[in-house]
Amino acid sequence: TQLLEQSPQFLSIQEGENLTVYCNSSSVFSSLQWYRQEPGEGPVLLVTVVTGGEVKKLKRLTFQFGDARKDSSLHITAAQPGDTGLYLCAGRRTHDMRFGAGTRLTVKP
Amino acid sequence: NAGVTQTPKFQVLKTGQSMTLQCAQDMNHNSMYWYRQDPGMGLRLIYYSASEGTTDKGEVPNGYNVSRLNKREFSLRLESAAPSQTSVYFCAARASSPETQYFGPGTRLLVL
Numbered sequence: 653t654q655l656l657e658q659s660p661q662f663l664s665i666q667e668g669e670n671l672t673v674y675c676n677s678s679s680v681f682s683s684l685q686w687y688r689q690e691p692g693e694g695p696v697l698l699v700t701v702v703t704g705g706e707v708k709k710l711k712r713l714t715f716q717f718g719d720a721r722k723d724s725s726l727h728i729t730a731a732q733p734g735d736t737g738l739y740l741c742a743g744r745r746t747h748d749m750r751f752g753a754g755t756r757l758t759v760k761p
Numbered sequence: 762n763a764g765v766t767q768t769p770k771f772q773v774l775k776t777g778q779s780m781t782l783q784c785a786q787d788m789n790h791n792s793m794y795w796y797r798q799d800p801g802m803g804l805r806l807i808y809y810s811a812s813e814g815t816t817d818k819g820e821v822p823n824g825y826n827v828s829r830l831n832k833r834e835f836s837l838r839l840e841s842a843a844p845s846q847t848s849v850y851f852c853a854a855r856a857s858s859p860e861t862q863y864f865g866p867g868t869r870l871l872v873l
Contacts, residue, residue, distance in 0.1 A: 654803060661801075683860065694765070694851050694864025695804070740803065744860070748819065751796075753803040 655679060656743055656752035664758040668730055673755040675741035676723045682744050684717055684724045689738040689754070731759045763787055765865035767852050773871045774842045782837040782868050784852030792855040793835040794819075794862065795827060797848040804851065810835055842872045 656677045665671055675684070683702045687695035699708050701717035701724060708715045712735075714727040724741055738754045768783045786793065791812045796804040796819075806819030810829040824846060826838045839846060849869050853862040 656803075658803075685860075685862075692866070694853070694866055695862075696864070697861050700860060742804075748806060748809075749862070750806075750820075751804040753801050 654753055655750045656741055658739075658741060658752035658755050660755060661753070662756050662758075664760065665731055667732055667759055667761050669759075670727070670729050671731055671757070672725055672727045673739055673757070674723070674725050675743075675752055677743060678722065679743065679745070680721050682721070682746070684721070684744070685742045685749075686715055686724070686726055687740040687742065689740060690736075695738075695740055728757075731757075733759045733761050735759050765852055765854050765863050767850075767865035767868050769868060770866070771869045773873065774839075775873055776843060778842050779838070779840050780842065780870075781839075782850055782852075782870075783834070784836065784865060785834045786852075786854035786863070787833065788854055788856070788863065789832065790854040790856050790863075791832070792857075793829065794853040794855065795825075795835070795837045796851045796853065797821065797846075798851060798867075799848050807837065807850075842870075844872045846870065847872045 659674050685700045686698045689695040699715045704719045704721045706717045712729045740754045742751045765786045794809045795807040805821045808827040810816045813832045828836045849867045852865045855862045
């Protein structure tokens with residue numbers, strides 16, 4: 653079983669729709685990161701959240717860290733085809749960082 | 762400024778063959794990592810190096826060895842490849858502040 657569970661695994665939506673993806677764990681993390689990965693490339697960092705309850709916005713993307721620092725969500729407003737990709741969350745523990753399996757998002761024009 | 766580079770991009774091996782995956786970074790970061798990515802499993806840490814001259818096991822180290830040749834280079838060796846090692850391998854270098862992992866483009870390995 654994964655330390656970080658991401659849901660949904662797959663999401664296919666139309667351009668302009670809103671969506672939320674989730675990253676859940678029973679473990680506490682000192683920080684949590686979200687990455688986006690495109691086919692044939694390595695993941696690229698989108699954001700790091702550190703404080704429980706923290707909300708960060710990156711244009712149409714809103715990231716939230718749970719109060720207990722065990723979970724996080726990513727909300728995309730008015731999705732565009734350019735948002736298509738694999739979204740990975742990663743939690744920092746004392747000695748390592750663990751990744752979730754990812755949510756594969758497809759935004760259709 | 763290339764960031765993190767990996768070679769080769771693709772490789773096909775027969776069971777029992779050996780090979781070394783190369784990784785280099787030009788960002789002067791101390792920490793470097795090797796991950797494997799499999800469908801439905803996410804990225805799993807194989808080995809990491811917190812600084813030049815040190816290496817430590819990650820989550821899935823069996824069947825692999827690493828060498829931190831210098832600050833720039835961190836190689837991953839498969840001594841006797843097995844089909845279970847078919848995967849996409851990513852190298853990363855980590856900046857401390859703000860904490861960011863920079864990933865290479867990956868090596869796609871198929872073991873027959």
